[in-house]
Amino acid sequence: MFISEAFAQTATGGGTQSSLMSLLPLVLMFVVLYFIMIRPQMKKQKEHKAMIDALAKGDEVVVGGGVIGRIAKIGETFVHVEVANGVELQVQRAAVVQVLPKGTYK
Helix, strand or coil: CCCCCCCCCCCCCCHHHHHHHHHHHHHHHHHHHHHHHHHHHHHHHHHHHHHHHCCCCCCEEEECCCCEEEEEEECCCEEEEEEECCEEEEEEHHHEEEEECCCCCC
């Protein structure tokens, strides 16, 4: 009396289309994530590697801890940075954060 009869619906052939449509938001989220986070980070890493490869003796640099100095010697993996007269720090090449314009460090 109070309960109406329920009838089962027939199956349709659109099952594959609906499963593809359910994956579409996930794919779109990955594409957005790639262009917003992953791609800029890869570009930044490439620029840093190019800067590290282009280091030369006499360049004025900033080291990871904020120390400013002039490159005195360059090795395969290490760089000697002169921070004062007669005072050199040996740091890894990757620790160089920025190359300063000439004349910044006196």
